Amino acid sequence: MYVYLPGFVSVNKRLLPLIVFIFDIKIYCYFKCINYVHIILNILKKFSGMNPLKNPRPIVFCGPSGSGKSTLVAKLMKDFPDNFGFSVSHTTRKPRSGEKDGEHYHFTNKENMQADINAGKFIESATFSGNLYGTSKASVDAVTKLGKICVLDIDVQGVKQIKKTDFDPWFIFIEPPSLEELETRLKARNTENEESLAHRLKVAEEELNYGNTPGNFHLIITNDNLEHAYAKLKNFIVEYLHSM
Secondary structure, eight states: OOOOOTTTOEEEEGGGHHHHHHHHHHHHHHHHHHHHHHHHHHHHHHHHHHHHHHHHOOOOEEEESSSSSHHHHHHEEEEEHTTEEOOOOOOOOOOTTTTBBBBBBBOOHHHHHEEEEHHTTTEEEEEETTEEEEEEEEHHHHHHTTTEEEEOOOOOOHHHHTTSSSOOOOEEEEOOHHHHHHHHHHHTTOOOOHHHHHHHHHHHHHHHHHSTTTSSEEEEOOOOHHHHHHHHHHHHHHHHHHHH
């Protein structure tokens, strides 16, 4: 005897229980799969919202021009590309040879930058040799949105300003072994005239006094040897990452 199933061909009545059983298995597997999919999606959603570097403390590097902090920061970024992102500062000075806008600095003019500073769009700003320098909130946000620790390179004026905010970074001061060595390094650049060199050395002396005042920085590194200085920095960074 045959039974006609709507939407299907007629089948032998004895095969009906088998067909029903097969359909039951298919339905069970279907809903089971949906359940597993929901579980997996929930797990992925949970972990996508969990960032291992959520709200990490930024790292502020400070030190006189010629102390070697830019070289140390570059080595750090190369060794830890997935952990750190550099906040590109703004400046009103003209680009130097080889500098690229948006990579070395965001080059702008005084009118626009001062307007943004007045509007509260900058975390810190300072004037050096008649030019404005500063760190915008947008530059820092661009790094943190990537889930990376923000690295900043600023001067003492900027450090003092940041200390008055809730930014709460680690402060690292890079110093030369002596003012005499710093002068030698600055002269080797061939970018300074006598007047600008004298000004940089005067500012550097003030920065060194502030940098070596107890409590102003979490870490002070004397860059008398690049490899030794970087080893000290790297040890600090590794301990920081392990503590997160």
